[in-house]
Amino acid sequence: MSEITIKKVTLDKLATLQELSIQTFRETFAFDNTEEELQQFFDDSYTLEQLKKEIINPESDVRFVLVDGREVGFMKVNWGAAQTEHELENAFEIQRIYILNECQELGLGKKLFELALEMAKEGRFDWAWLGVWENNIRAQVFYQKYGFEKFSEHSFKVSDKVDTDWLMRKALKE
Template identity: 85%
Template structure:
């Protein structure tokens, strides 16, 4: 049986995070974007400088999931000023969870998602929220199973292409 671990991304692993970010985004959204759009997105979001900011931000947490010692996915969560939107008070954003396609049947995305929800609850936040592409019906269904509901929308740019993301939230306190 494979050994599965989750660990914080450290500065000496930024190159691994960059490659994994690009590879998983391309696997997930490459079919719907041109190479130019993808490259522009990578140049904006996945430079080593931007990833260093993400990893060192006191209001973000970036973690790898490893299978038998190999980084195969990651998550990025934010709170406070690090969030990409500020529509909810005392909120915790699950910004990114990506797993290499070859490992997507191992339950790793679910593991990271549940870890993120646990972090939000232990952190005393009122809301957990995330953005999901309006056409990603499978992911929307997954989030609904955890009690998330659509509450808003925002634009998500990949190069010059603008998509619509649903913003979904879950109350963490009764």
């Protein structure tokens, strides 16, 4: 049985976060993007400087999930001004959850997702929300099982290519 742990990403692990971000994004979206589009996205979004800004932002939280001490995935959540959209008041964004393909069937994404929801409830937010690619039906069904519903859309750019993400939300207070 593997030991699974979740740890906050620290500045000394920036390079690991960058490598994991690039590898998991490539594994997830290479089928729908050219290598040039992916590289432009990485050069814009996953530089060490950009990732450092995200880690030190007091309105974001970035965590690794480790299997037997090895970083195999991560999540990033935001609130306040750090959110990528501001359509909901007192909201908590689940921005990224990525797991290496080789570890996909271990329930790690679910573990991170449930941690994010727990953090949102503990933070007394009214809403949890996320963006999911319009063609990722599997993820949409997963989120719907947790009570998320589509409320809007936004554009997600990978280089010059523009995809549409569904914005899905869940009320955290009755």
